[in-house]
Amino acid sequence: LAKTTQPISMDSYEGQEVNITCSHNNIATNDYITWYQQFPSQGPRFIIQGYKTKVTNEVASLFIPADRKSSTLSLPRVSLSDTAVYYCLLNQAGTALIFGKGTTLSVSS
Amino acid sequence: DVKVTQSSRYLVKRTGEKVFLECVQDMDHENMFWYRQDPGLGLRLIYFSYDVKMKEKGDIPEGYSVSREKKERFSLILESASTNQTSMYLCASSKIRDREYEQYFGPGTRLTVT
Numbered sequence: 001l002a003k004t005t006q007p008i009s010m011d012s013y014e015g016q017e018v019n020i021t022c023s024h025n026n027i028a029t030n031d032y033i034t035w036y037q038q039f040p041s042q043g044p045r046f047i048i049q050g051y052k053t054k055v056t057n058e059v060a061s062l063f064i065p066a067d068r069k070s071s072t073l074s075l076p077r078v079s080l081s082d083t084a085v086y087y088c089l090l091n092q093a094g095t096a097l098i099f100g101k102g103t104t105l106s107v108s109s
Numbered sequence: 110d111v112k113v114t115q116s117s118r119y120l121v122k123r124t125g126e127k128v129f130l131e132c133v134q135d136m137d138h139e140n141m142f143w144y145r146q147d148p149g150l151g152l153r154l155i156y157f158s159y160d161v162k163m164k165e166k167g168d169i170p171e172g173y174s175v176s177r178e179k180k181e182r183f184s185l186i187l188e189s190a191s192t193n194q195t196s197m198y199l200c201a202s203s204k205i206r207d208r209e210y211e212q213y214f215g216p217g218t219r220l221t222v223t
Contacts, residue, residue, distance in 0.1 A: 034211075043113075043199045043214025044152070087151075096142055096167060097201075097212055099152035 003027075004088045009104045018075040020103050022088030025069050031090040033064060033071045038085045038102070047086075048073070075105075083107045112136070113215035115200055121221045128187040130218050132200030141183035142201040142212065143167075143175065152199065158183055190222045 005023040012018045024033070032051055036044040048055055050062040050071070061074040075082060085102040116131035132141065142157040144167075154167030156175040164175050172194060176184045183202075187194055200215040 036212075041197075041217070041219075043201070043217050044212075045214070046211045049211065096154050096157045096165075098154065098168075099144070101149070101151040 003090050006088050006103045011106050018078050020073045023070050030092045034089045035073050036087045078107045115215040115218050119219050122190050126190045128190050130185040132183045134202040138202035138204045140203045143185045144199045145196040192222050195222045
């Protein structure tokens, strides 16, 4: 069973910032928080990973509060091409990922 | 760039056939995984392997087996295909780096069993 909870779907418009929050109340000390993106008919693609505080890369930012029981993926200024399913996962080195159903983000013009 | 390739993008098989899905990665990754993805159910783990000749059952191993004779290759076998195995099959690989790692996915094989 997935160890995370996230909204089933979200809608946004081009140019807006999108924040997807993920709940993981039972996160373990060794868990990292990882987000993947999946377009139709493709395999998931790694976006960002973090352990605590804030991580930023060229695609997104990940905010993790001190208690690590939740995290927020932030996508700045989304475009139509950001329409995809976004998965929040917990992972430890050497273990298999458990995917939930993800959040379907729909971006409109 | 890491590359994970799968033998076919689309495959049509008949009920009862033995089906082989092949996955190859070119980055010397220790870990390899097979998932299936169905509408409304997300990705579900079938089998994974941490090393050559090693395998571990995932959440839904029934009706499947796997083979890992070489580090770069991980095969999923449907011993006797059934219509409820019609699905998108995704292979992934990863390398352990400290406590962080990233899984790289192949493009998927859409299998239809008639």
